[in-house]
Amino acid sequence: MNLEEYKGVYVFAQQVDNQLSSISFELLGKAKELAADLKEQVTAVLIGYKVKDLADQLAEYGADRVIVVDDPELETYRTEPYAHALASVINKYKPDIMLVGATAIGRDLGPTVSARVATGLTADCTKLDIGDFPLVAIPGKEAEQKHNQLLMTRPAFGGNTIATIACPDNRPQMATVRPGVMQKIEPIKGAKAVVEEYNPGFTPNNKYVTIKEVVKAVSDVADIMDAKILVSGGRGVGSAENFKILEDLAEALGGQVSCSRAVVDSGWKPKDLQVGQTGKTVRPQLYFAIGISGAIQHVAGMEESDLIIAINKDEDAPIFDVADYGIVGDLNKIVPQLTEKIKAMKAAK
Amino acid sequence: MKVIVCVKQVPDTKGGVKFNADGTLDRAAMLAIMNPDDKAGLEAALRLKDQYQAEVTVLTMGLPKAADVLREAIAMGADKGILVTDRVLGGADTWATSTTIAGAIRNLEYDLIITGRQAIDGDTAQVGPQIAEHLGIPVISYAQDIKIDGDKVVVQRQYDDRYHMLEAKMPCLITALSELNEPRYMTPGGIFDACAAEITTWGRADLKDVDDSNLGLKGSPTKIAKASDKVRKGAGEKVVPESPEDAVSFIAAKLDEKHII
Numbered sequence: 001m002n003l004e005e006y007k008g009v010y011v012f013a014q015q016v017d018n019q020l021s022s023i024s025f026e027l028l029g030k031a032k033e034l035a036a037d038l039k040e041q042v043t044a045v046l047i048g049y050k051v052k053d054l055a056d057q058l059a060e061y062g063a064d065r066v067i068v069v070d071d072p073e074l075e076t077y078r079t080e081p082y083a084h085a086l087a088s089v090i091n092k093y094k095p096d097i098m099l100v101g102a103t104a105i106g107r108d109l110g111p112t113v114s115a116r117v118a119t120g121l122t123a124d125c126t127k128l129d130i131g132d133f134p135l136v137a138i139p140g141k142e143a144e145q146k147h148n149q150l151l152m153t154r155p156a157f158g159g160n161t162i163a164t165i166a167c168p169d170n171r172p173q174m175a176t177v178r179p180g181v182m183q184k185i186e187p188i189k190g191a192k193a194v195v196e197e198y199n200p201g202f203t204p205n206n207k208y209v210t211i212k213e214v215v216k217a218v219s220d221v222a223d224i225m226d227a228k229i230l231v232s233g234g235r236g237v238g239s240a241e242n243f244k245i246l247e248d249l250a251e252a253l254g255g256q257v258s259c260s261r262a263v264v265d266s267g268w269k270p271k272d273l274q275v276g277q278t279g280k281t282v283r284p285q286l287y288f289a290i291g292i293s294g295a296i297q298h299v300a301g302m303e304e305s306d307l308i309i310a311i312n313k314d315e316d317a318p319i320f321d322v323a324d325y326g327i328v329g330d331l332n333k334i335v336p337q338l339t340e341k342i343k344a345m346k347a348a349k
Numbered sequence: 350m351k352v353i354v355c356v357k358q359v360p361d362t363k364g365g366v367k368f369n370a371d372g373t374l375d376r377a378a379m380l381a382i383m384n385p386d387d388k389a390g391l392e393a394a395l396r397l398k399d400q401y402q403a404e405v406t407v408l409t410m411g412l413p414k415a416a417d418v419l420r421e422a423i424a425m426g427a428d429k430g431i432l433v434t435d436r437v438l439g440g441a442d443t444w445a446t447s448t449t450i451a452g453a454i455r456n457l458e459y460d461l462i463i464t465g466r467q468a469i470d471g472d473t474a475q476v477g478p479q480i481a482e483h484l485g486i487p488v489i490s491y492a493q494d495i496k497i498d499g500d501k502v503v504v505q506r507q508y509d510d511r512y513h514m515l516e517a518k519m520p521c522l523i524t525a526l527s528e529l530n531e532p533r534y535m536t537p538g539g540i541f542d543a544c545a546a547e548i549t550t551w552g553r554a555d556l557k558d559v560d561d562s563n564l565g566l567k568g569s570p571t572k573i574a575k576a577s578d579k580v581r582k583g584a585g586e587k588v589v590p591e592s593p594e595d596a597v598s599f600i601a602a603k604l605d606e607k608h609i610i
Binding site for chain 1: 360442443444447469470471472473474475476477478479481482483485486487488489490491503507508509510511512513514515516517518521569570571572573574575576577578584585586587588589590593594596597598599600601603604605607609610
């Protein structure tokens with residue numbers, strides 16, 4: 001493998017129902033930074049059926065070039081035709097870096113493609129940098145240190161540890177990136193990218209599965225990852241009914257309700273409101289952790305919030321170790337009064 | 350019908366995490382359990398055994414002590430256990446691990462391979478799909494329901510806001526979510542069987558169609574540059590208010606100060 005042949009920062013532009021997913025823009029934002037460090041270009045790989053119109057949007061969020069793979073076989077995500085599409089693009093265009101969202105789609109597509117093109121893949125990255133590998137040259141072996149490598153940082157052990165990983169001898173350097181972590185750029189209106197169409201040909205084989213049915217969850221709640229203010233409840237809230245006091249507080253603040261895993265396991269709230277390692281990563285301006293003990297898996301999903309206020313009756317709850325302000329007290333008494341106070345403050349302004 | 354379940358012995362993360370000098374995990378120093386998603390995969394296989402008399406083989410790669418999870422699986426009802434262990438396989442990343450496991454599975458007959466979605470130590474969710482890729486069979490990841498229909502398998506596959514009902518022709522590989530089911534307990538008879546059961550042990554020489562350059566630490570494309578305990582941001586201000594009114598005043602003052610209201 002001649003590593004020098006591999007150039008450019010590529011992003012898998014995930015779309016569902018011909019709508020680009022938020023992660024696609026987040027990846028472009030990061031790709032732009034990496035490409036600037038490397039003095040290379042950003043390419044978005046757009047895979048689907050009748051998706052070419054989405055290319056302009058990708059340009060506005062930072063793509064210099066968009067490679068479109070458009071085919072009827074690609075209408076709804078399935079591992080095989082998508083893996084064939086992305087692996088074919090990699091083999092033909094030879095990217096230096098290939099970023100994929102760590103979504104339910106990306107965590108299926110990424111490993112399949114990395115195995116097919118025989119390169120490494122680092123999962124669920126929360127930080128990406130360009131740097132040297134090894135980080136510090138081994139004395140006497142300075143010449144062996146590689147520069148301009150993608151350094152991929154990720155939590156492991158449910159957030160207990162953090163590792164930085166490189167892929168020095170194989171290309172592309174592939175990573176899946178956790179949604180909600182990287183920042184999109186402010187879209188540049190009217191920006192245009194070079195659009196290239198490429199179709200490697202799709203012949204169904206044993207690996208093509210049949211989609212018998214697509215069932216969408218009926219949900220009228222907005223995505224908690226987009227919320228500016230989250231009022232999050234844990235086991236300490238006590239019951240599904242008692243979440244009412246959190247909903248009232250969220251409404252007064254103009255925010256949304258989210259929850260911990262214990263709440264989902266108890267059946268009080270649906271899974272799409274869950275924050276944490278096995279739920280969603282959120283970084284709102286304000287995060288209320290109410291009756292949440294603060295297990296490390298939960299903290300992993302919310303610690304980047306700008307301001308964290310915790311209310312818990314257990315003085316030793318680990319949530320207090322990450323909260324900016326921790327209040328030891330009874331949520332059942334504090335929360336309803338706080339709601340009234342906030343309403344009064346807002347009315348006074 | 351023959352089902353292979355891939356299981357991993359993982360450190361119980363509640364006990365803390367220890368590293369070797371080279372940055373790889375010191376698994377020997379931590380308490381070990383069967384990975385939860387894998388256990389759900391095993392339970393799904395055992396239900397196929399209950400319903401269709403499927404033969405269930407559990408396979409693991411790891412240190413010799415990983416045989417413990419195979420015995421636990423046999424005690425739950427699995428028929429056979431295979432341990433893949435060899436010094437040259439140590440320090441493998443997901444590429445080298447999936448290459449190794451695929452090399453072991455090539456010795457076996459199977460209709461279905463079930464793995465857990467992800468292990469609680471690495472949390473990568475990569476090894477299952479990569480095994481399928483090496484073996485050239487379809488993968489259905491994130492399974493929350495599995496049914497058999499003749500020579501096909503029908504799986505409910507979870508996505509963020511939806512699920513797909515997928516049908517694949519066997520052989521295929523499925524990755525299971527721990528939400529899939531409630532794993533059964535070991536039975537007294539099963540524990541008796543497990544003690545008596547012979548665990549098949551395979552080493553490097555038993556792997557089929559695998560190149561040395563793709564195994565172990567040396568065969569891993571990804572390399573650890575740095576590993577450490579996570580540095581957490583420091584705790585902020587903790588108060589124990591005299592009354593709920595004081596608590597409310599305190600919070601309201603902070604929200605005002607930060608211009609949130």
